[in-house]
Amino acid sequence: MDKLIQFNLNGKETEITIDPTLTLMWVLRDQFGLTGTKYGCGIGVCGACTILLDNEAIRSCMLQVSDVANRKIVTIEGLSSNGELHPVQKAFMEKDALQCGYCTPGMIMNATGLLLSNPEPTREEIIYGMEDNLCRCGAHIRIIEAIQAAGLEMKKAK
């Protein structure tokens, strides 16, 4: 049975009438065209589909669309504002912290969630916080550096 579901998507109040049991990741990709959110495993173990749900990093392949009713979600497309990249995005570019780029949106969203909850993470805390995001190309060492740099940048901006 389709249901009306309302939520805030990338800063805009949004609604959709849809089967509420559908997976959020596919709904974001197919119904909203937000294809920056990637499919990697479908069982919550790779992190490619990570988004922010009420400012917390979460795997959208593990959520049903009904789970986000009346809540606030941000996808990679909603991270920059007015063409100005988010510090985490900038740091990934500056540190060249990507290769094929397929894991990148999930990495950036997870890192953003991490920095929101812990603005000054140590190297160990970054590793712990990113541990379950997979990158096959092996961009890890630069991703760690990028998150460190972004953390400092965000602190300065405050």
Place this chain on the structure above:
Amino acid sequence: MKRNIKEQRRRLATTKNPFEVKRRDFFKLLGGGVVVYMSTHNPSELMALPLAQRREVPKDYNAFLTIKEDGEVICHVGKIEMGQGPITSLPQQVADELDVPIESITMVMGDTGICSYDAGTWGSLTTREYSHYLRDACAEARAVLIEMASEYLDISNENLKIKDGVVFDSSNPDKKVSYGWLTKGERLERYMDEKPSVKDHTQFNYVGQSMLHADARLKVTGEAVYTADVKMPGQVYAKVLRPPSHLVQLISVDYSEAEKIEGIQVVRDGDLVAVLHELPEVAERALATVKAEYTADEKQVDDKSVFEYLLNAPAKSREVESLGNLEEGENQAELIIESEFHDGYKAHAPIEPHAALAQWNGDKVIVWGSCQSPFGAQDQIARELEMELENVRIITPFLGGGFGGKIYHPQVIEAVRIARIAQKPVMVTYTREEEFYMDFFRNATVVKIKSGVTKEGKIVLWDFHQYHAGPRGSDTIYNVPHAKITQYSNQSGSPVHPLPVGAWRAPHANSNTFARESHVDIMAAKIGVDPVQFRLDNLSDQKMIHVVEALRDKFDYTPAQGPSGRGIGMALGTDAGTWVAVMIEVKVDNKTGEVQPIRAVVSQDMGMCVNPQGTIIQAEGCVTMGMGYALSEDIEFKGGDVISRNFDTYQLPLFSWVPEVIDTVILDRQDQPPQGAGEPAIICMGGAIANAIFDACGARVYQMPMTPKRVLEGIKKVGK
């Protein structure tokens, strides 16, 4: 037909400012290119070659380059971008050879309709092979443009200079004309009788400079388009019925339940059965209701028995290398050492699974596909569906990793076949489970080595036997007077491997290097010599000696007999024309057998290096990815059934495994031809880690992956 210069002069009179080259945002422009470049040109006009002749890299520079009136240089190449960085390194070379600003170059890649032919992006060949064609093409285009400018400006060639795509009189820079104005975006019907040579390394501006990934902005914003992100009006997702094993046949199938679900269409084309719906999840749910019966899988082999199985499988032997006389070597040796190494099947496991979207229009089809070989996919479709090549166009968006796994593109064929019947655009996106099941795995293999060494530490005998993988990376390298490499494989007859096998980043070289470099370490330890010194003592290849010395110096290595307790190991080899060595330091937990890499150094002689930063990133990627096959990755299987089907059971390297420091030394060889960078360093990872484990705790592990369990067994054997 020569281009009519008078006609151009006439045009000058009506064009206000023919001199300007517009500067652009490099990132923005390049990014727009790879996705889908909608050319106003008719592709056949652009190529102007009979299609059959297009099946080799074209000689005509027009096939690579279009220079638009505003100075934009469109570079259309059959290569694809999957993370190794040609979207950055190819324009560096084009800009230098053509003398244009790199910002003016737009890369259009992997579109069979508008790009010059290339067999595929693999084998670290983009720079070491393909870029020669591209550079030659640019050099000729540049020479033609100078000729045209000379005629147009009425100044002799010798008095002309070029900067940023503008040709000018060296004594009067105001007399000038831009490339764009000369070409007007059209093909140039003029060629040089004598082909000009490419520039030498002292004349480069961009080549040799580190550049950030040109596609980074698209990738950090989520705008970069991968195949599964493409959407056509009316498109449906197709979920394909998969057998439980690679070794069974379909007997019967019943999809009546699926057909009852609203909006579901079932398509059957022989053994290909697919369930279609606009929503992927609904298609998947419907697929789960399909009942199918298969023949039984009788094959009695699994990931534990596979090594025994391979040693006993029918095989022809082939001599790959032979030097001296083995018997003679055995007589000279003081010490004979024999060992046997095992390596299980590995998956490519790119984070982006295979995907393809096929759209028919009459007897023509366009396919967006994650393919390392768009032209190969075009060939295959034309062949299998008995179509004209012209009627098949493959467009390759960004690939989310390939590593050899996307050389194979069954999803493309599936999408095309299903879409032809369904008569609507069809998207096939593999689930992670399908991605594992449908992979062409890295071969499981056995290597047996018998070697002999003198009291003085000279290797005098080397007898290397490689079973059912390939010889790449098995070369002896060391200076051994009596050496032989034998390869066992079953080229004809039924395939030996129960699972499909294929090229995996530096095919076979990972297993062979693991075996050779472990065995060399075993010898060094047995005669009590530092393993780095032992290698240097037995090398005569000067290139390799320099690479090892640079490695040793960068690591600040002090010699010690193994096992020294420090946990330092090295391995070396050659791959894709590059001489490479890796040294790694690890910690081994004697209670759990867990291995933690601490620090790694890569040293390589790769000839000319186009983008040092890109190369360093590839080396870091090789070290990181290589930890996986060395320490954890293994396909569990039974007969033709793949049991490891997701990342919960197939363990990729994690953040916490990555060494805190990965240093890369690139020997300065800018005057040499460029060699490969995408694969070489990964071949050393198995051997370097095995040797580091031994050095840490004395345990010798003969099988990859070197799991905690296997390390613990090794520790128990040495009684620690």
